[in-house]
Amino acid sequence: MEQGTTLALVGPNGAGKTTLLKCLVTLLHPSGGAGTVCGYDLLGEQDQIRERVGLLTVRGYVYDDLSAEENLRFTARMCGLDLSADEYRAALARVGLERVADQRVRTFSTGMRKRVVLAQLRIRPLELALLDEPYAGLDTQGMALVDEFVREFRAEGTTVIIASHQAGEATRSAEQTLVLRDGKLEPMDHDEAARSHLSIQNLGAGSA
Numbered sequence: 001m002e003q004g005t006t007l008a009l010v011g012p013n014g015a016g017k018t019t020l021l022k023c024l025v026t027l028l029h030p031s032g033g034a035g036t037v038c039g040y041d042l043l044g045e046q047d048q049i050r051e052r053v054g055l056l057t058v059r060g061y062v063y064d065d066l067s068a069e070e071n072l073r074f075t076a077r078m079c080g081l082d083l084s085a086d087e088y089r090a091a092l093a094r095v096g097l098e099r100v101a102d103q104r105v106r107t108f109s110t111g112m113r114k115r116v117v118l119a120q121l122r123i124r125p126l127e128l129a130l131l132d133e134p135y136a137g138l139d140t141q142g143m144a145l146v147d148e149f150v151r152e153f154r155a156e157g158t159t160v161i162i163a164s165h166q167a168g169e170a171t172r173s174a175e176q177t178l179v180l181r182d183g184k185l186e187p188m189d190h191d192e193a194a195r196s197h198l199s200i201q202n203l204g205a206g207s208a
Contacts, residue, residue, distance in 0.1 A: 003127070003159050005154070005160075005175050006154055006161075006162065007159075007174055007177070007178060008162050008164070008170035008171045008173075008174035008176070008177040009161055009178055009185075010163075010166075010167040010171070010177060010178070011165065011180035016180055017132065017164075017180055018132050018133075020180065021130045021163055024037055024049075024053065024128075024130060025050065025054075025055045027055070029043075030042065030043070037049045038053065038127045052126065053129075054120070054121045054126045054129050054130065056114065056121060056129070056130065056131045056134055057117075058110065058133050058137065059113060060117035062113055062116050064104065064105050065104060066105060067101065067105065068092055068102075068119075069088050069092060069101045071116055072088050072091060072092065072119055072120060073088060075124065076123060079124055079125075081124070083123065089101060091119045091122060091123050092116075092119055094119065095115040095116070095118050095119045095122075096115060096142075097112065110137035111138045111139065111142055114134070114137055114142070115145075118149060122149065122152075126153070128160075129158055129160045130163070131146070131150075131161065131163065133164055133165070134164070147172070147173055150162070150173045151173070
């Protein structure tokens with residue numbers, strides 16, 4: 001997969017899209033196979049991959065007992081970023097959460113949690129953004145925000161993978177589309193990238 005492109009990963013529920021993304025971000029350890037992500041070995045260089053890859057899930061990996069801003073501050077600290085209070089507020093304003101910046105995330109709806117994670121992704125320097133069902137739980141404005149962020153990622157040279165069981169939503173922002181079916185990735189077109197930014201061979205799901 002060529003760096004800076006957007007790939008739609010589509011397939012029915014239960015096809016393994018989420019499992020694949022979790023393997024790529026090293027949340028799950030593959031039970032077999034091999035691969036590279038951002039040029040780093042998936043099995044032996046997990047720390048380097050985690051520094052460069054971000055994941056958006058349906059519920060989001062956020063801390064319920066922290067506020068929206070505190071979640072951003074924690075993310076920045078873990079990534080070695082030194083951001084100002086204004087930058088945190090601006091990031092939350094960008095996703096429409098400035099008025100609830102100090103509220104605990106446990107009170108948020110699924111769509112609001114997803115907006116927090118979008119803000120987390122945007123304050124990080126990423127080489128690869130993995131978006132798992134990014135439109136689920138969002139209103140029309142939220143869905144438009146996801147599309148806008150995907151365009152920004154592309155302009156910045158960040159590779160994006162959008163996984164969804166709804167092909168129409170996933171493919172509208174993608175240059176390439178792959179179908180995950182019966183454990184196999186099948187291209188929907190015949191374009192092949194000249195440079196490999198992501199490669200996987202016969203990965204099997206494992207445990208964290």
